[in-house]
Amino acid sequence: MDLSLVPLMAILVSLVAVVPILLSSEKPNLREFWTILAAVVKFGLVLTLLPGAIEGSSVELHILDLAPGLPLALKADPLGVFFAVIASGLWIFTSFYSIGYVRGAGEHKQTRYFASFAVCLSATIGIAFSANLLTFILFYEMLTLATYPLVIHKENSKAINAGRKYLAYTLTAGLLLIAASGMVYTYTGSLDFTPGGLFNNTDIPHSAMLVIFILFLGAVGVKAGIMPIHSWLPSAMAAPTPVSALLHAVAVVKSGVFAVIRVVGFVIGTDVMLAYGLNDILIVLAGATIIIASLLAFAQDNLKRRLAYSTVGHLSYIVLGVALITPLGMQGGIMHIAAHATMKITLFFCAGAIYVNLHKENISELNGIAKVMPWTMAAFTIGSMGLAGVPPINGFVSKWYLALGSLEGDMIIPLLILVVSGLLNIGYFFPIIQRAYFRKGEGLENYGEASPFMVVPLFATAVLSILFGIFPNLFFNFFDLASAIAATLFTGG
Numbered sequence: 333m334d335l336s337l338v339p340l341m342a343i344l345v346s347l348v349a350v351v352p353i354l355l356s357s358e359k360p361n362l363r364e365f366w367t368i369l370a371a372v373v374k375f376g377l378v379l380t381l382l383p384g385a386i387e388g389s390s391v392e393l394h395i396l397d398l399a400p401g402l403p404l405a406l407k408a409d410p411l412g413v414f415f416a417v418i419a420s421g422l423w424i425f426t427s428f429y430s431i432g433y434v435r436g437a438g439e440h441k442q443t444r445y446f447a448s449f450a451v452c453l454s455a456t457i458g459i460a461f462s463a464n465l466l467t468f469i470l471f472y473e474m475l476t477l478a479t480y481p482l483v484i485h486k487e488n489s490k491a492i493n494a495g496r497k498y499l500a501y502t503l504t505a506g507l508l509l510i511a512a513s514g515m516v517y518t519y520t521g522s523l524d525f526t527p528g529g530l531f532n533n534t535d536i537p538h539s540a541m542l543v544i545f546i547l548f549l550g551a552v553g554v555k556a557g558i559m560p561i562h563s564w565l566p567s568a569m570a571a572p573t574p575v576s577a578l579l580h581a582v583a584v585v586k587s588g589v590f591a592v593i594r595v596v597g598f599v600i601g602t603d604v605m606l607a608y609g610l611n612d613i614l615i616v617l618a619g620a621t622i623i624i625a626s627l628l629a630f631a632q633d634n635l636k637r638r639l640a641y642s643t644v645g646h647l648s649y650i651v652l653g654v655a656l657i658t659p660l661g662m663q664g665g666i667m668h669i670a671a672h673a674t675m676k677i678t679l680f681f682c683a684g685a686i687y688v689n690l691h692k693e694n695i696s697e698l699n700g701i702a703k704v705m706p707w708t709m710a711a712f713t714i715g716s717m718g719l720a721g722v723p724p725i726n727g728f729v730s731k732w733y734l735a736l737g738s739l740e741g742d743m744i745i746p747l748l749i750l751v752v753s754g755l756l757n758i759g760y761f762f763p764i765i766q767r768a769y770f771r772k773g774e775g776l777e778n779y780g781e782a783s784p785f786m787v788v789p790l791f792a793t794a795v796l797s798i799l800f801g802i803f804p805n806l807f808f809n810f811f812d813l814a815s816a817i818a819a820t821l822f823t824g825g
Contacts, residue, residue: 336393339406339461342377342416346370346450346457353450357443364431367446371427374453375420378413385413386809388816392463402523404470407463409525411597411817414666415590416460417808418673422582423453425789429681430574432785436688439572444481449574451478456583459590465513465523465599472509472587476502479584482575483568494570501554501564509551515544516599525594527820529601538608541600545610548595549617555588556651557644559621566640573684576636577677585643586669589650593666596654597821606657614655619749621648626756633694635683638760639676645753646672646719652746653734661737662818668730670810671718674797675727678715681790682708685782695764700773704780707787709768711794716761718797721754726801729811 349370356363381391390409397403408416430449434442455478458471476499484495517523519540520530531541554561565585569576596605596614605611625645632638646668653665685708686692690701702709718725731750738747781787804811 336391338377338380339391339408339457340393340395342374342381342420343406343454343458343461345374345377345454347454350447350450353447354443360435360442363443363446364427367427367430367450368424370450371420371424371453374457375417375424378416378420378457381408381413382417382808384408385410386813386816388820398466401521402466402517403464404467405463406458406461406467407525408461410813410820411590411593411666412460412462414810414813414817415586415669416457418670419453419456419460419582419586422673422677422793423449425677425681425793426574426577426582429577429684429786429789432783433572433574433684433688436783436786437572439485440487441485445485445572448478448481452482452583454478456587459587462525464525465509465516468525468591468594469506469509469513472591473503473506475584475587476506479575483571485572485575486570488570491570494564494567497567498564501561505551505554505561508547512544512547512551515540515547519544525598527598528823529597529604530599531604532601541604541608541610545600545608545613548599549613552588552591552595553617555584556592557585557588557621557625557647558617558651559624559644562621562625562644565644566637569634569636569640573636573680573687576640577680577684582673582677585647586673589647589665589669592651592654593662597662602657602821611655611657614651615743615746618648618652618655619746621645622652622749622753623756626753626760629756629760633696635686635693635695635698635764636680638695638764639679639683642679642719642757642760643672643676645757646676649731649734649750649753652749653737656734656737656741656743656746658737658740659818659822660733660740662821663814664730664733664735664737666814666817667733667804667810668727671726671730671797671800674793674800675715675718675725678711678790678793678797679719681786681793682712682715685786685790688786689782690776690779695767698764698767698773699771700768700776702768703773704776705782707781707791709765711790712768713765714794714797716757716765718801720757720761724801725797726804727797729801729804 352366393406395404455475462468629641650665718727721731
């Protein structure tokens with residue numbers, strides 16, 4: 333196998349799997365076999381790129397030129413491989429979980445569901461391995477369109493309205509991304525992702541740089557959940573829970589914060605961000621989002637909506653780490669992509685297991701459920717405490733480096749934001765745990781755990797959250813990768 337083809341193969345494998353998934357609509361076991369097979373093969377292909385990424389090398393593939401100087405090209409660099417390992421690895425857990433969920437909940441149009449999931453993962457890996465803004469735009473928009481059928485899956489009025497809102501926000505963001513990219517090409521003559529940015533040797537007026545930054549902020553801020561352009565995200569909780577897990581842990585919003593890192597570190601550049609004061613704008617928006625989203629989480633009785641506002645806040649932890657423009661802050665932000673992914677997918681898996689098994693969606697209905705669903709609630713406790721930054725769960729490690737990054741840049745306010753938000757996390761998660769463990773439930777006598785297809789993935793991701801907290805380099809060298817990626821953005825690669 334020519335190694336240069338691996339990024340393309342990793343993108344295509346789940347896209348190709350759509351055909352047998354659709355053809356197997358009358359044979360659910362076969363349909364789901366194709367889903368699992370594609371997920372495992374995709375993850376295996378991505379893993380072949382990991383050793384090179386750890387060494388700091390990249391694998392490139394030029395596909396074609398749309399115009400002189402505007403190629404469609406793939407590049408599996410360390411940051412792209414970092415993101416691709418997370419997305420493809422968690423898709424395996426989500427695929428198994430989805431089998432238990434759609435069957436347990438009696439979901440309709442299950443074939444469309446699995447096919448759309450496969451397209452989403454192709455788009456996500458395409459985003460990870462895009463070599464330039466042009467390629468990135470194509471996969472970014474592909475992800476938007478592929479996710480729409482999942483958001484409206486239930487096809488009731490709530491889901492349809494959520495889908496319309498999702499498209500309105502994300503397609504507008506796509507237009508802003510095109511406009512920003514056009515301005516970048518006008519001033520630099522390039523759209524290639526370059527460590528340290530494209531503007532270092534360019535004399536560009538402050539007003540033009542500000543316009544480019546604001547366009548990018550609108551473009552990537554939608555999927556990154558930055559307030560006030562976040563409201564599509566809680567609305568999208570009308571979708572089935574595995575879709576919520578996809579939106580919040582694996583694909584869509586992670587593509588948004590991944591795009592923030594690409595724009596800041598590989599297009600605008602850290603030096604330019606500081607020189608033009610653009611990072612200050614990002615710090616204010618990220619800090620406000622973290623605190624406001626945490627406060628709004630308190631007001632949500634619906635479990636998935638509380639988790640949704642938690643996601644909005646935690647995405648801005650990553651944005652804040654990037655905005656600090658310090659190596660340790662950047663490392664903490666990159667690490668939080670992986671940490672948040674394992675913890676938040678655990679929490680959504682738990683919410684789905686509770687819904688399918690007990691038909692309960694609201695926190696006020698969860699009294700005593702830990703007695704009948706002990707494995708599920710143990711996993712939920714691990715995920716929620718990890719998001720609050722409690723050691724030894726992986727959320728502590730990433731938050732620790734975000735705090736060190738604040739100190740490295742002599743910035744006290746971001747550090748205070750991290751401390752306050754950690755307390756707020758405990759505040760809106762603890763009542764859920766307290767209800768489940770310490771209040772008496774009624775009508776639970778005949779219930780137990782959900783299907784093993786659901787319980788095994790949710791507990792496995794909870795265990796991974798602990799393992800990565802104790803051993804940050806376990807399996808994939810995430811800690812060293814994040815450190816090396818952050819360093820290249822301050823040295824120009």
